[in-house]
Amino acid sequence: MRHFLIDTDTASDDVVALILALRDLSIHVEAITVVAGNLPLDLAVTNALHSIEQAGTYAPPVYRGAGKPLLRPLITSEFVHGSDGMGEMNLPPPTLTAAPGHAVDRIIEVAAQYPGEIEIVTLGPLTNLALAVLKAPEIAAQVKQVTIMGGQGRGAGNMTPVAEFNLFVDAEAAQVVLNSGLPLRFVGWDCSTDETFITQQDIDHLMATGSARAAFCVRCNTTLIDYNARSWGKVGFDLPDPVAMIAALYPDVIREEIAAFCAVEHRSEATYGQLIIDEHRLLNRPSNASVCLKIDAARFKEILFERIS
Numbered sequence: 001m002r003h004f005l006i007d008t009d010t011a012s013d014d015v016v017a018l019i020l021a022l023r024d025l026s027i028h029v030e031a032i033t034v035v036a037g038n039l040p041l042d043l044a045v046t047n048a049l050h051s052i053e054q055a056g057t058y059a060p061p062v063y064r065g066a067g068k069p070l071l072r073p074l075i076t077s078e079f080v081h082g083s084d085g086m087g088e089m090n091l092p093p094p095t096l097t098a099a100p101g102h103a104v105d106r107i108i109e110v111a112a113q114y115p116g117e118i119e120i121v122t123l124g125p126l127t128n129l130a131l132a133v134l135k136a137p138e139i140a141a142q143v144k145q146v147t148i149m150g151g152q153g154r155g156a157g158n159m160t161p162v163a164e165f166n167l168f169v170d171a172e173a174a175q176v177v178l179n180s181g182l183p184l185r186f187v188g189w190d191c192s193t194d195e196t197f198i199t200q201q202d203i204d205h206l207m208a209t210g211s212a213r214a215a216f217c218v219r220c221n222t223t224l225i226d227y228n229a230r231s232w233g234k235v236g237f238d239l240p241d242p243v244a245m246i247a248a249l250y251p252d253v254i255r256e257e258i259a260a261f262c263a264v265e266h267r268s269e270a271t272y273g274q275l276i277i278d279e280h281r282l283l284n285r286p287s288n289a290s291v292c293l294k295i296d297a298a299r300f301k302e303i304l305f306e307r308i309s
């Protein structure tokens with residue numbers, strides 16, 4: 001049994017990633033830790049609890065984490081995911097509640113509980129993980145793998161021309177994580193905007209299954225669908241967090257990945273949050289991360305659609 005910890009800023013694509021992880025019988029999610037990002041912390045916690053209820057399997061404890069980035073003011077993305085982060089579904093409050101204790105402490109405890117086995121997947125800004133590794137540097141040797149939905153890979157940014165949202169919200173935290181010695185894999189936004197993009201045909205397929213859970217996963221992404229049409233002229237929606245989650249669950253879906261020295265720009269206003277990837281070793285610095293550049297889109301959709309339906 002593989003042991004996972006998921007850190008999330010729970011908006012609509014995070015919800016799909018959480019549902020698919022909780023319905024994967026090959027892993028056990030030991031904890032869900034929540035960080036402010038897409039949404040203020042309270043709403044992100046509420047949506048994590050909704051995700052567990054929608055998954056319909058088991059209820060890992062959910063822990064409240066950082067309510068803002070290390071240094072910067074919080075930037076949220078209701079314009080992408082809706083005021084509730086769930087496509088304006090305005091669901092009744094979840095019956096589940098968050099566990100006592102802080103997310104950062106729980107990350108440290110779970111790493112110590114499963115040394116060499118714990119696999120962390122981060123779906124939001126890296127504030128919680130940065131705080132954990134600052135408080136307990138030893139977790140770098142205990143964590144088996146960190147898979148980060150973050151960065152723009154070889155593509156463009158989605159918040160600025162060069163910066164992807166999760167790194168743009170807290171670039172300082174991302175640099176702390178890169179300095180930590182944790183085994184890092186970045187899965188950039190570019191991995192969710194190619195053939196992995198959820199098209200109208202995919203949406204029709206999911207709705208035709210008659211699965212209420214599949215319909216929920218489409219419905220909660222309504223604002224994201226509108227945003228893609230309005231801002232990118234595309235019909236459908238990208239699912240960056242589920243792409244990163246499936247890369248973590250099934251690394252064999254990764255079709256291109258490079259090891260490189262990476263850094264996150266945190267001084268420049270023009271390029272704040274950019275993931276600098278020294279792919280051609282121009283800086284002569286040792287690799288400190290791998291960067292996934294492409295996954296098998298057909299396998300991604302096969303696994304995702306089966307899992308959520």
Ligand code: RIB
Nearest residue numbers: 013038123124165166240
């Ligand atoms: O840039 C995409 C990322 O930012 C995803 O994790 C999405 O949920 C938002 O957090």
Ligand code: CA
Nearest residue numbers: 009014123124
């Ligand atoms: Ca997210």
